C-alpha cells in the first residue's frame with residue numbers, strides 16, 4: 001500500500017445518514033473478479049438517473065466538487081455489507097478520506113487497507129464541516145489531526161498500528177507472514193477446538 | 194487451602210466471547226499492535242474471493258490450511274433450473290466468470306467446493322450450520338457480513354473484507370482488536386404468530402442500525418433459550434444490521450441435539466469429547482459485559498420496515514413516524530409512504546421468501562402453513578427460494594413445493610436470489626416487495642425496488658391478501674400430509690376483508 005501522510009482538500013458534503021454499501025456501490029456491479037476500475041460505479045444510482053443521464057443535483061456531480069478528495073457524510077457511513085468493493089470504488093473515484101460522526105466497523109477496516117482514511121469526529125464538528133464545504137481541510141495522519149483554515153485542530157481516533165501502516169505503507173499480509181513461527185506454535189500447542 | 198499452598202489466582206468470570214477470544218489468541222494485542230486471532234473455519238463464495246486468490250497468486254503464496262476453507266456458489270447463481278441441454282442460465286457472462294473463477298481457484302488450491310451439482314450446495318450461511326461445519330467454540334469468518342449467523346452455535350463468527358480473505362488463506366489468522374461486549378437479554382414469551390424475525394427486527398428498531406457498532410452481542414435470556422436453532426440463526430444473522438461485529442448465543446442442549454444429526458459434526462467418542470468442551474463455553478455467572486440491555490419479548494408484534502434501513506422496523510399495525518431528519522424523510526418518500534399513516538393494506542407486487550435470514554426449512558413450513566389450500570392474490574409475484582439443496586429436498590419431501598406452486602408461487606433452486614438481486618432475480622423499479630431477507634436499502638433488490646423486511650408468516654399472509662397483511666388474521670390451517678397431497682383449492686383469494 002502507498003503511504004498516506006497528509007490529505008489537503010476542500011470537501012464534498014453529503015449529510016445523509018446511514019449511507020450503506022449498496023449506495024456506495026450497488027450489488028449488481030459486484031459481478032467482477034477485478035478490484036480496479038470500480039470508480040465508475042461509485043454512488044452509481046445517485047450519480048445517474050434511471051434513464052442513464054447524469055443527475056446534476058447529486059453533490060458529486062456539482063462542478064465545484066470535482067477533484068475534491070474528502071467526503072464529509074452523515075452518521076454511520078458504510079453500514080451494510082463487507083464488500084471491499086466499496087473502498088475500492090471510492091478510492092478509484094478519487095476519494096482519500098471520509099469524515100463522519102460514525103463509520104461502520106467493517107467498512108472502516110476495509111478502508112484502512114486501501115488507502116482511504118476513515119475519520120470519526122464528534123457530531124458537532126462534523127455538523128460544522130457539513131455547513132462549510134469550501135473550507136480547505138487538512139488531515140494529518142502523523143498527528144491524527146484535522147486542521148481547519150482558522151487554525152483549529154481536532155484529534156481523531158486512529159489505532160497506533162493503523163497509523164504506522166498508513167504512514168509507512170505497511171502491508172498487513174506481510175506483517176502476518178512475518179509471524180508464521182507464532183502461528184505454527186499455536187497450531188502445535190492448542191487444545192483441540 | 195493450607196497456608197503453605199500457593200494461592201491460585203482465581204480466574205475472573207469470563208463471557209462466551211472472552212473464552213473464544215482467549216482460545217484463539219496466537220499473539221496477544223498491545224497498544225502498538227492488534228492481536229493475531231486464529232481462524233478455525235473460513236467460508237468463501239464467488240463474489241468476495243477472486244481478488245484474494247489473485248493477490249496470493251501474484252505473491253507466490255499458498256494456502257496455509259486449505260482444509261479449513263470451504264467454498265460455495267450462491268450470490269451470482271441463477272435459481273432457475275438448468276436448460277434442457279444442461280446449461281446453467283446465468284444472467285450474464287460476468288456471473289458465470291465469477292463462478293468459473295472460484296472453481297479454478299478451489300481446484301488449484303485444494304479447497305473443498307460445494308458446487309452447483311453438489312447435494313450440499315446452498316447459501317453459505319445456511320450450509321455451514323446444516324452440514325455441521327459450524328460448531329460451538331469456533332472462530333468462523335467469511336467475506337460476507339452475515340457470517341454473524343454462525344454465532345447462533347456459540348461460535349465467534351464475523352464478516353471480513355477481501356484483503357482479509359487473503360490474510361486467512363495465507364496465514365489462517367486475522368489482525369484483530371478485541372471488541373466490546375453487549376449482552377441483550379430477552380425475557381418473556383413471544384406471542385403466537387410472532388417469530389424470531391419479528392424479535393430481531395424489534396431489537397434493531399429499538400437500538401438502531403448503529404446500536405451495536407463496536408460490540409459483539411451475546412443474545413441471552415429465556416426467550417432466546419426457547420428458540421430452536423433456526424430461530425437463533427435468524428436472530429444472529431441480523432446482528433450485523435445493528436452494526437455489531439458479531440452476534441452470538443451460548444450453546445445448550447438445543448445446539449447439541451441439532452449438531453448430533455449433522456453430517457460433518459464430530460461423531461461417537463469425538464462428539465462426546467467435543468460436547469465436554471462445548472459445555473464449558475457459556476458465559477460464567479457474574480461475567481461482566483461492557484453494556485447490557487433488556488428486551489421484553491411480550492412487546493414484540495409482527496414487524497415491518499417503513500424506511501430504507503432495518504432500523505426502521507415497527508409493528509405491522511403501527512404508523513409511519515414523523516421523520517426526524519432529511520434521511521428519514523427521503524426513506525419515507527422512497528417507499529412512497531406517508532408519515533402518520535399505516536402500512537397495512539399497501540398493495541404488494543412481489544413477495545420473496547428466502548435468504549440466509551429466513552430460507553430454512555422451518556421458514557418454508559411456516560409459509561406453507563399459510564399458503565396451503567389458498568391462492569396468491571393475482572397482483573402478487575411470489576418467489577420461494579430454499580436456502581440450500583438440503584432445504585429444497587426436505588421441503589419437496591413434505592410437499593411444500595406443491596403448496597407453493599398450487600398457490601401460484603414460483604419454486605426455485607437454492608441461492609441468494611432476490612436478497613441481493615445479483616443473479617437476475619429482481620424487483621422492478623417502483624415495485625413494493627415484502628422480503629424475508631435482511632436489508633431494505635435503496636436499490637438492494639434492484640434499482641428503484643421498494644423493500645419491506647418481514648417474517649415468513651407476514652410474507653405469506655401478504656402474498657395471499659395482495660397487500661401488507663397481518664399474519665395473525667389468518668387462521669392456522671396446519672396442513673396434514675393428506676391436505677398437502679390434496680387438489681389445489683380454487684376460488685380463494687385469501688383476501689382479508
Ligand code: SF4
Pocket residue numbers: 267268316317318337339548549550608609612613630631
Ligand atoms: S442471502 Fe443475502 S444476505 Fe445472505 S449471504 Fe446471500 S446475499 Fe448475503
